Amino acid sequence: MLLDGVLAQHRSVTRTRLDRALGSLEHRDWEQAAIHFDEFRRACEEHMDVEEREMFPALDASLGERSGTAGLLADHKRFRQMTAYIAACIDLHDAEAAAFALHRFGEQFEAHDMREEWVLFPMCERLLPPEKIARLREALAEVEELS
């Protein structure tokens, strides 16, 4: 698949960023925890923004209510609520609550990614024109460059 490489990169980079944030929390290094979590959060946000901008509307236009994007949008909303909570826990120096929520976030984000990878992205590759796929790939790849 055309999007395989960028999705594998997304999985690996997300895991690395998540582990960095968890490592800082474990050491109660609040400054680093805030920096690493912010990197993780921003990358997740940008990834979701790209999907909402480049992918969901195109699938909705093609498939209507059958596109399945409504459930994924609900997941995105939940992820944004969870990251707000984790940021607040880090601000309050509540390492246990932050780490717990970050683990939970990681599990749910991974399950969500799997659904996208197995259902949504193959659907995109079947239904969307090649230039749209190329733009999507480029936008996703930009987000996944690990700093």
Next chain:
Amino acid sequence: MKSTIGERLNHTVENLRGLRDEIKLQAHLAAMDARDGWKQLEKRLENAEHSLRDSLSRPRR
């Protein structure tokens, strides 16, 4: 191998900590959902009030 009382207590405390963190997270998410629901309700109420005002101000035949 039998676990000692200390180990069992540690395990229980760990479980309770996990439960505490789970409840904190769920309470936060529920509060956010409630806030969103409240906003939607207020919007619907506002729309209903507008519709009511419009229909009352229209001359009756």
